Amino acid sequence: MKVLIVRNNFNAKAIDASLMLMAFLGSQGIEADLRDAGDLEPLVPWHGSPDMSGYDLAVVLGGDGTILRTARAVGTSGVPIMGINFGNLGFLANPSDEGVVPLVAAALADEAQREERASLRVDVVCEGDEDEDSLVDAGERSYFALNEAAFTRGARGRIISCGFSVSGEHVASMRGDGLVVATATGSTAYALSAGGPLVAPSFGGLVVVPIAPHTLRSRALVTAPSDVVEVDLSENHADRDVAVFVDGEPMELGARPVRAIVRKNLEPTILLRYKHQGFYAHASEVFFEGGGVR
Numbered sequence: 001m002k003v004l005i006v007r008n009n010f011n012a013k014a015i016d017a018s019l020m021l022m023a024f025l026g027s028q029g030i031e032a033d034l035r036d037a038g039d040l041e042p043l044v045p046w047h048g049s050p051d052m053s054g055y056d057l058a059v060v061l062g063g064d065g066t067i068l069r070t071a072r073a074v075g076t077s078g079v080p081i082m083g084i085n086f087g088n089l090g091f092l093a094n095p096s097d098e099g100v101v102p103l104v105a106a107a108l109a110d111e112a113q114r115e116e117r118a119s120l121r122v123d124v125v126c127e128g129d130e131d132e133d134s135l136v137d138a139g140e141r142s143y144f145a146l147n148e149a150a151f152t153r154g155a156r157g158r159i160i161s162c163g164f165s166v167s168g169e170h171v172a173s174m175r176g177d178g179l180v181v182a183t184a185t186g187s188t189a190y191a192l193s194a195g196g197p198l199v200a201p202s203f204g205g206l207v208v209v210p211i212a213p214h215t216l217r218s219r220a221l222v223t224a225p226s227d228v229v230e231v232d233l234s235e236n237h238a239d240r241d242v243a244v245f246v247d248g249e250p251m252e253l254g255a256r257p258v259r260a261i262v263r264k265n266l267e268p269t270i271l272l273r274y275k276h277q278g279f280y281a282h283a284s285e286v287f288f289e290g291g292g293v294r
Contacts, residue, residue, distance in 0.1 A: 008062030063087015147186030154241030
């Protein structure tokens with residue numbers, strides 16, 4: 001048995017909890033590795049599942065951002081992630097009120113509920129790429145996302161042209177601040193702020209949401225699980241720069257993006273819940289009764 005512990009190293013409570021957890025696991029004869037979230041690999045092209053074969057569990061001490069960074073490190077390896085909230089909203093994490101030891105003990109005893117969450121593979125093609133299709137197949141600019149990929153206006157602040165198709169069928173072309181392509185997990189994040197729907201986490205399709213479109217006929221779209229979303233950014237020239245974000249972090253592409261392909265990964269990300277109140281009750285508390293602020 002081996003456990004990976006990832007902590008928000010800017011949170012004093014998370015640091016204290018990590019030391020307590022290391023002591024507990026050591027007393028149980030369980031090997032553990034402790035990592036600061038800031039030391040995890042930055043956003044670089046992703047080529048399938050990382051080598052996580054030595055780990056049986058990943059414990060995250062922080063907020064949703066720390067969970068997203070850990071999910072990228074875990075990739076599609078299938079190692080379950082137990083998030084314990086030491087952040088703000090913490091929609092993906094378990095409350096820390098009962099302490100970290102009981103939660104981790106429940107996960108080790110297989111007493112936590114497993115949630116299978118869809119994740120994304122995001123392939124980006126840039127201006128000057130000679131053979132676009134071969135680059136996509138090779139994963140030269142392929143990125144993992146648990147929440148979303150966002151294609152937005154860049155530093156110049158000018159609105160951009162953005163079109164998209166779903167499984168080869170053109171849906172819309174518009175101008176505005178951009179487009180978000182999210183999983184059901186990401187429907188509670190940027191996609192929600194852009195006017196998209198709340199989607200139950202077990203749903204395997206994608207959510208496509210225009211950001212501040214300059215039209216009165218724009219709508220969010222929910223796809224089938226097997227659908228592939230292709231984003232067309234080719235109409236934006238040098239004076240209309242496009243920024244690409246994956247789970248809230250900017251991608252350093254080195255050239256102007258002209259096309260992106262977003263699809264669901266075949267292997268789910270596993271989140272662990274203990275005594276969880278359920279998605280709808282949690283959504284009601286956070287986004288309706290609580291107004292989205294905690």
